Amino acid sequence: MNENNESKIRVRFAPSPTGGLHLGGVRTVLYNYLFAKKYNGSFILRIEDTDQSRFVAGAEEYIYNCLKWCGIEPDESPEKPGSYGPYRQSERKEMYRKYADQLIQNGQAYYAFDTTEDLEKMRSENKTDDNPSPQYDSRIRMKMQNSLVLTNEVVQQYLQEGKPYVVRIKMPENEIISFNDMIHHEVSFESNLVDDKVLLKADGMPTYHLAVVVDDYLMKISHAFRGEEWLSSAPVHILLWKYLFGLENMPQWAHLPLILGPNGKLSKRDGAKFGFPVYAMNWTDPRSEEFTEGFKEKGFLPEAFINLLAMLGWNGGTEQELFSMEELIAQFSIERVHKSGAKFDYEKAKWFNHEWIKKSSTEALYPLVKNLFETKNVDTKNEDYFKTVIGLVKERCTLISDFYEQSVYFFEAPQTLDVEAVKPKWNENKQSFFEILCTQLTELKAWDVIEIENCFKNLATEKTIKPGELQLPMRIMLVGGKFGPAVFEIAHLIGKEETLNRIQSALTKINN
RNA sequence: GCCGCGUUGGUCAAGAGGUUAAGACGCCUCCCUUUCACGGAGGAAUCACGGGUUCGAGUCCCGUACGUGGUACCA
Secondary structure, X not given: OOOXXXXXXXXXEOOXXXXXXXXXXXXXXXXXXXXXXXXXXXXXXXXXXXXXXXXXXXXXXXXXXXXXXXXXXXXXXXXXXXXXXXXXXXXXXXXXXXXXXXXXXXXXXXXXOOOHHHHHHHHHHHOOOOOOOOOOOOOOHHHOOEOOOOOHHHHHHHHHHOOOOEEEEOOOOOOEEEEEEOOXXXXXXXXXXXXXXXXXXXXXXXXXHHHHXXXXXXXXXXXXXXXXXXXXXXXXXXXXXXXXXXXXXXXXXXXXXXXXXXXXXXXXXXHHHHOOOOEOOOEEOOOOOOEEOEHHHHOOOHHHHHHHHHOOXXXXXXXXXXXXXXXXXXXXXXXXXXXXXXXXXXXXXXXXXXXXXXXXXXXXXXXXHHHHHHHOOOXXXXXXXXXXXXXXXXXXXXXXXXXXXXXXXXXXXXXXXXXXXXXXXXXHHHHHHHHHHHHHHHHOOOOOHHHHHHHHHHHHHHOOOOHHHHHHHHHHHHHOOOOOOOHHHHHHHHOHHHHHXXXXXXXXXXXX
């Protein structure tokens, strides 16, 4: 970045509230946020709701919730206005028109009265194999119904009659429009190949193109990060900056590489198809009722989610892969953001979560796991006991939801036992071992790990069976399957009575 | 079609003219643990292709291929 420290760093994330917030969106927020925090700047959340037809109830609220979950608090937002409000574009509607008027007056934009039908007709008439999508550009604009073609009288008359119109930018001819992107560096376009984009819609709302420029100016945005899908429309924005506010005031652009799915741009359909979340949090479209799973509900820790997103397109240049938000803020640099898109790998994502679960304290995990067990209606006994269990099993949990199967047996006797794992090698001697074990354990004075283990091993020696051969059956009896921490540890925790009950009930099952 | 952007193992990636081309995920083998994990030791696997420039190219240039985005009164 430039060492121009004169003006304050101000960045923004500007989503349109039309549905779930996906991976790429969160990563854009993240990079914005990291950049702002690194340079002591401000991070602004602006809601780009200029398309009334795409309004979705609850979508804005949902965005706030996602950011909150991620641990990203905007410095300014519709909920927390700063001095550049309002922060919703729909509420700024009146601010855009004068800029559109200014452009028209300067001959840099014009009124266009073409109806949807006119446009369709133009497109179908000009459509050829070589040009499947004809643009409203310098070649055809003189054949349309606009203030470039119509006489001034007619234009005034239309305006007075209230005939619907849009304002289009008039792309200059034979110009090279170039700018310096923080990630892609020099990028250039030929003006002849860019169409006359609509700036102001018939309903008086600005399109993204006008709104983003005007708002970034008015909100004193210093650096503008957005997805690479915007790179193609950058020339329109550059021109608008030049016309309206001066290139010297334009924010520095950074077009972030896309996050790709298994085949192409990541979509919510990929998630359903390949079994991984795409949105930060659960989202149900209020109209279609279509449900899309979120990382949060899938069992991801926000720290892990942030970490894995940060690494998708950025790398500190060291071998470090696990970063907390603070570490990211300290080490993030836009220069190290990649140019190319990154394919999302769910396996790696789960690895990050696993690492973060291991890193997290029992204290931090407790409320999450407690909540999980509550939804499963399991009585988790007392808090200390629960926490001991969490500490014991956390290294074998990849997702928070794994805590259920990895530790239910500490609270309830297993519903099913993997008897097939013991039956083949079962015999009289082992049967007798466990029967005697029960009586010996009953008489055990102190119920601690060492005592239980000694009792178990001594008896095994007496019976001339290798303790190892008996530990697996014991485990199945207590846990139900071939997993979990040390058996004697489990026996100790669940208590004498429960241990004896489980052994006895398992014995009858094995003999059936 | 046209325009933009991109291309190091299956995936994420280090690399900024001279390296045995890091590391991580995943996979495989072994050790630890007579469970599952954790941990440890190994292994297979890569510079899209073709031309230049250079004593020397993954690194620079050109072309091709492929991928990806845009081509809306959506953002």
